[in-house]
Structure formats: structure tokens, C-alpha cells
Amino acid sequence: MQTDMQSKENCAVCGRALVYGTEEVTKNCDFCGNEYPALIYCPEGHYVCDTCHSRATLDILRDVLESTKSADPAEILEKVMSHPSVPMHGPEHHAMVPAVIVAAVKNAGYPVPEGAVEKAIERGSKVPGGWCGFYGVCGGAIGVGTAVSVLTGATPLTGEARSLANEATAFALGKMFDGAPRCCKRASRKSLEAAVEFLKKRMDIHLNTGEKVKCRYAARNRECIKEACSYYDISSV
Ligand SMILES: [Zn+2]
Numbered sequence: 398m399q400t401d402m403q404s405k406e407n408c409a410v411c412g413r414a415l416v417y418g419t420e421e422v423t424k425n426c427d428f429c430g431n432e433y434p435a436l437i438y439c440p441e442g443h444y445v446c447d448t449c450h451s452r453a454t455l456d457i458l459r460d461v462l463e464s465t466k467s468a469d470p471a472e473i474l475e476k477v478m479s480h481p482s483v484p485m486h487g488p489e490h491h492a493m494v495p496a497v498i499v500a501a502v503k504n505a506g507y508p509v510p511e512g513a514v515e516k517a518i519e520r521g522s523k524v525p526g527g528w529c530g531f532y533g534v535c536g537g538a539i540g541v542g543t544a545v546s547v548l549t550g551a552t553p554l555t556g557e558a559r560s561l562a563n564e565a566t567a568f569a570l571g572k573m574f575d576g577a578p579r580c581c582k583r584a585s586r587k588s589l590e591a592a593v594e595f596l597k598k599r600m601d602i603h604l605n606t607g608e609k610v611k612c613r614y615a616a617r618n619r620e621c622i623k624e625a626c627s628y629y630d631i632s633s634v
């Protein structure tokens with residue numbers, strides 16, 4: 398097995414490094430028992446489906462978003478990710494990105510549609526793990542488009558709004574060509590930076606942006622690109 402097919406994000410059952418396969422295999426989730434075609438699984442045969450993998454984080458995300466008054470998306474994201482139950486990588490990050498953007502827009506005093514934050518969580522949590530490498534679109538970048546869709550009420554039949562949501566995804570995705578293995582922390586942070594820029598330029602929505610984030614997760618990420626990452630902080634390792 399090649400090193401680049403493994404991840405420091407370990408099996409939730411036995412702690413071994415996960416396999417990122419290229420051929421789908423059928424697995425039963427160790428928690429809910431449902432059967433899934435799987436590309437990411439434990440070499441010992443364990444498998445945790447995206448729903449079970451994300452459950453704790455989505456609860457944490459909802460709690461933070463209900464209580465925070467912050468209009469700084471980066472600050473909200475870092476708070477959610479700092480919870481010890483949030484995994485290093487995984488599809489829960491796909492829900493965090495759109496939900497955090499929508500919550501920050503709301504907290505900044507802009508009108509948002511009824512139930513917008515929950516809608517962003519629901520839609521974001523449907524984007525599967527590994528989407529960047531297996532399907533060619535980073536789930537964080539999709540989250541920026543999802544946030545715009547939720548904010549504008551876009552549907553497949555709306556002209557301008559649908560187009561704007563796709564433009565937002567493309568804009569964020571354009572920041573992801575780094576030639577490196579995925580890092581869900583890096584991608585989520587970049588997605589939010591892209592969102593702040595896009596919302597300002599294209600929707601006249603101005604969000605707070607604080608100090609540049611210093612990453613505290615390098616030691617947990619086997620594929621960390623270290624100095625090549627703009628969030629890398631040598632003092633945290
Ligand atoms: Zn295992």
C-alpha cells in the first residue's frame with residue numbers, strides 16, 4: 398500500500414490509518430449497519446458511513462451556530478473545528494463551510510431566508526467524503542456555492558441566482574489548485590476566504606475578517622504540506 402493512499406485520519410473503530418481506494422468496495426457501516434459502496438475504509442475491514450462519521454460534528458456545528466454572535470466566518474469555523482470530537486478530515490467539513498458563511502451573513506445583520514442556516518447544514522452534509530479527489534470538486538468550494546444558493550433562494554430554474562451560485566463555487570474552487578493531498582482544514586479556510594471576497598465583490602455583503610489563522614492541526618495531518626501552506630505555524634508542531 399502506498400503512503401499517499403493512507404491518511405492520518407484514522408479508523409474510528411480501531412485507530413488504524415484509513416485506506417483511500419480507487420475501486421469501490423461494498424461495506425457495512427460499523428455503527429448503523431447499512432450497506433454502502435465505499436472508497437475510504439479501514440484496512441481491518443471497519444467502515445463508518447458519512448452520516449455516522451459526521452453526526453457528532455453536526456451537533457457541535459448546530460450548537461456553535463445557535464450561540465455565536467460572530468460575523469467573522471473564520472472565527473466561527475475555528476471554534477467548531479477546535480472541538481475534540483471533530484475529525485481532522487471528512488465530509489462534516491462540507492456542512493461546516495456553507496453553514497458558517499450563512500450564519501456569519503446573518504450575524505452581520507443582513508437579511509437571510511427563514512431556516513437558512515439549517516438548510517445550509519442539510520445541503521452541505523449531503524456532499525460525500527473524498528469528493529475533491531474522486532469527483533474533481535472540493536466539497537468546501539461546493540459549500541461556497543451552496544451558501545450563495547441558500548442566501549439568494551436559487552433553484553435549478555432561477556437564472557441569475559443559479560448562475561451566481563455556480564460562479565461562487567468556481568471562484569472558490571479556483572483557490573484549491575495547490576498540487577497537494579487534501580487537507581479539510583486548509584480547504585475549509587480557503588473556502589471561507591473565497592466566500593468573503595466573493596460576497597463583497599458580487600453581492601455587496603461585507604463580513605468581518607480577523608487575523609490570519611494559524612493552524613494547530615499540523616501534527617494530526619500526515620499529509621500536511623507544512624511551509625507550503627499559508628496557515629502552517631511551526632510553533633504549533
Ligand atoms: Zn479499523
Ligand SMILES: [Zn+2]
Nearest residue numbers: 426429446449
Ligand atoms: Zn453509519
